[in-house]
Amino acid sequence: MTLPLKTVIAPALAPEILLRQIYLNVRDFAIFTIDTNSLVTSWNLGAELIFGYPPEEIIGQSMVRLFTDADQVDAEHLLEMQTADRWDRAGDYRWHMRKDSSLFWADGVLTPIRDDGGQSIGYLKILRDITERKLAQDEIRRLATIDVLTGLANRAAFDTRRSEMVSLAERTGQLLLLLMIDLDQFKEVNDMLGHQAGDLLLRLTAQRIRAASRESDFIARLGGDEFALLQLDAPSPADGGMLAEKLLAELTMPFMLGEREVRISASIGIAVCPVDADSPDGLLNKADLALYHAKNAGRNCYHYYTEALDMIAHRKNAHHAELKRLMRHKHFSLAYQPIVDHDGNAVAVEALLRLPGELGRQPIEYTISLARETGQLAELGKWIVREVCAQMRRWLDGGLLGLRVCVNSCAHELQDPGYLAQLQAALADHGLTSDMMEIEITERDAIELERSGSNVIDQLRQAGYRLALDDFGTGYSSLSYLRTLRVTTIKLDKSFLHGVPGNADANAVVRTVVQLAQDLRLNVIAEGVESQDQAAFLDNAGCAAFQGFLYSKPLSADDATRWLQTHLVP
Numbered sequence: 244m245t246l247p248l249k250t251v252i253a254p255a256l257a258p259e260i261l262l263r264q265i266y267l268n269v270r271d272f273a274i275f276t277i278d279t280n281s282l283v284t285s286w287n288l289g290a291e292l293i294f295g296y297p298p299e300e301i302i303g304q305s306m307v308r309l310f311t312d313a314d315q316v317d318a319e320h321l322l323e324m325q326t327a328d329r330w331d332r333a334g335d336y337r338w339h340m341r342k343d344s345s346l347f348w349a350d351g352v353l354t355p356i357r358d359d360g361g362q363s364i365g366y367l368k369i370l371r372d373i374t375e376r377k378l379a380q381d382e383i384r385r386l387a388t389i390d391v392l393t394g395l396a397n398r399a400a401f402d403t404r405r406s407e408m409v410s411l412a413e414r415t416g417q418l419l420l421l422l423m424i425d426l427d428q429f430k431e432v433n434d435m436l437g438h439q440a441g442d443l444l445l446r447l448t449a450q451r452i453r454a455a456s457r458e459s460d461f462i463a464r465l466g467g468d469e470f471a472l473l474q475l476d477a478p479s480p481a482d483g484g485m486l487a488e489k490l491l492a493e494l495t496m497p498f499m500l501g502e503r504e505v506r507i508s509a510s511i512g513i514a515v516c517p518v519d520a521d522s523p524d525g526l527l528n529k530a531d532l533a534l535y536h537a538k539n540a541g542r543n544c545y546h547y548y549t550e551a552l553d554m555i556a557h558r559k560n561a562h563h564a565e566l567k568r569l570m571r572h573k574h575f576s577l578a579y580q581p582i583v584d585h586d587g588n589a590v591a592v593e594a595l596l597r598l599p600g601e602l603g604r605q606p607i608e609y610t611i612s613l614a615r616e617t618g619q620l621a622e623l624g625k626w627i628v629r630e631v632c633a634q635m636r637r638w639l640d641g642g643l644l645g646l647r648v649c650v651n652s653c654a655h656e657l658q659d660p661g662y663l664a665q666l667q668a669a670l671a672d673h674g675l676t677s678d679m680m681e682i683e684i685t686e687r688d689a690i691e692l693e694r695s696g697s698n699v700i701d702q703l704r705q706a707g708y709r710l711a712l713d714d715f716g717t718g719y720s721s722l723s724y725l726r727t728l729r730v731t732t733i734k735l736d737k738s739f740l741h742g743v744p745g746n747a748d749a750n751a752v753v754r755t756v757v758q759l760a761q762d763l764r765l766n767v768i769a770e771g772v773e774s775q776d777q778a779a780f781l782d783n784a785g786c787a788a789f790q791g792f793l794y795s796k797p798l799s800a801d802d803a804t805r806w807l808q809t810h811l812v813p
């Protein structure tokens with residue numbers, strides 16, 4: 244219940260004098276009123292001093308202009324009025340904008356002015372500028388969460404963030420990696436060069452960890468020479484090993500501490516949420532144990548908590564190193580598998596990458612994913628294209644004319660902005676034309692390109708290249724995609740031929756797909772043809788080209804040359 248005014252204002256104090264005091268003399272508080280349309284109806288001296296508007300400029304104007312641009316977009320002034328109507332007050336603790344567009348942090352309150360019936364007829368706002376205090380508080384809060392020596396997050400911030408990230412990982416099903424990084428024999432640096440040099444080394448270590456990690460990774464110094472890195476949404480547990488390898492390489496590079504060159508190493512323990520633990524403390528314990536294991540194993544190495552993950556990651560890193568070595572020395576070769584027409588004459592060859600040793604025994608997709616992870620995919624693709632062009636040139640010079648070469652590619656490679664230009668350059672350098680080359684991509688990659696809005700398929704088509712959908716039938720196999728993906732050819736996967744021609748259902752599927760492709764004016768190449776029966780059936784179904792062991796295995800360049808000499812009709 245509202246008290247009568249006379250109980251709060253002594254009779255000797257005339258309301259007029261009181262109002263004059265509030266409006267004309269109070270300097271530290273902005274006091275003003277607005278009507279129900281948010282138009283300013285009164286404005287005191289404090290409001291003029293804080294906001295910079297004299298009363299004649301603001302009275303009758305909307306108070307929206309006192310809010311920041313972002314708050315104006317969100318109509319915060321109206322929300323404030325609604326809140327005040329509902330709860331009898333609305334706190335105002337936010338940035339506001341002065342007449343000169345500068346901002347200040349305000350602490351204030353908006354209260355409704357009600358008529359006798361309780362209806363709002365306007366609002367009274369009182370606020371003050373507390374920017375300095377707010378900034379000081381923010382700084383104190385910031386200092387409480389950072390490690391002053393390195394500028395990284397400190398242990399307290401790490402504990403908070405670790406809990407948040409574990410919850411987030413649980414809610415979203417993302418993988419969370421925790422890497423505990425501890426310098427090896429750091430004590431010796433302190434002992435030999437002094438604490439100041441030790442401090443500098445810690446600062447430089449922090450910089451190197453930051454530079455080697457993703458921007459979204461959370462990095463903290465937990466104390467002493469111990470650092471922690473949290474990575475949410477890691478593609479696979481093995482990514483922790485890749486990052487650890489990178490960090491170890493970075494940290495073993497020499498540090499300059501003043502005039503002195505210092506070498507150090509680190510040990511890293513990795514735990515994975517939810518594989519190893521699904522609680523924040525559990526994850527920390529497991530990473531600690533893994534770190535202990537790495538120290539015991541001789542330092543300058545990383546270890547996972549889980550042995551199986553450890554093996555996978557170390558194997559993957561060994562493969563990365565092997566691929567880099569092969570790339571350096573270009574220890575690859577290309578094999579060529581012929582594609583023939585129904586008379587058995589060569590129409591094209593598919594170039595297939597061959598690697599020596601352990602990597603050569605893995606599926607080619609695995610090598611491609613390795614190359615992608617090590618950032619070498621573009622270089623590998625470029626090498627293949629150049630090698631293929633050089634071989635085509637040799638065939639043409641040897642009188643083997645009218646041949647097409649099919650080159651496998653993937654969405655990631657095609658999305659490289661320089662892809663088309665380097666392809667054109669490779670052809671031009673060898674005196675070839677785009678109609679001699681067919682680019683093969685899988686259905687999955689074609690859809691990925693489509694979804695990403697890339698127009699590289701159109702650009703390739705306009706430049707005169709043929710585009711084939713490789714392994715058709717193993718991916719989404721949605722026939723409706725055939726209409727939207729702008730390819731020229733589909734390569735029927737070998738799996739379609741399972742049961743052909745003995746099984747009537749298998750035959751019906753092949754016939755339907757070939758018919759559909761023909762209706763859509765697409766060429767069809769059947770892959771994996773192994774018997775005469777299959778070839779005869781496919782020919783009858785309308786297939787125009789065939790590839791498979793029935794005709795030839797993939798051949799070395801020299802063997803392919805010999806094969807083409809007897810199977811290419813001029």
Ligand SMILES: Nc1nc2c(ncn2[C@@H]2O[C@H](COP(=O)(O)OP(=O)(O)OP(=O)(O)O)[C@@H](O)[C@H]2O)c(=O)[nH]1
Nearest residue numbers: 425426427428429430431433438441442466467468
């Ligand atoms: N310069 C400097 N040294 C620190 C700081 N905090 C802790 N230390 C020192 O860091 C060293 C940490 O040593 P440890 O991690 O126990 O041992 P280590 O020599 O690195 O040996 P291992 O970890 O077992 O390879 C101790 O000598 C601490 O005194 C700091 O802020 N600055």
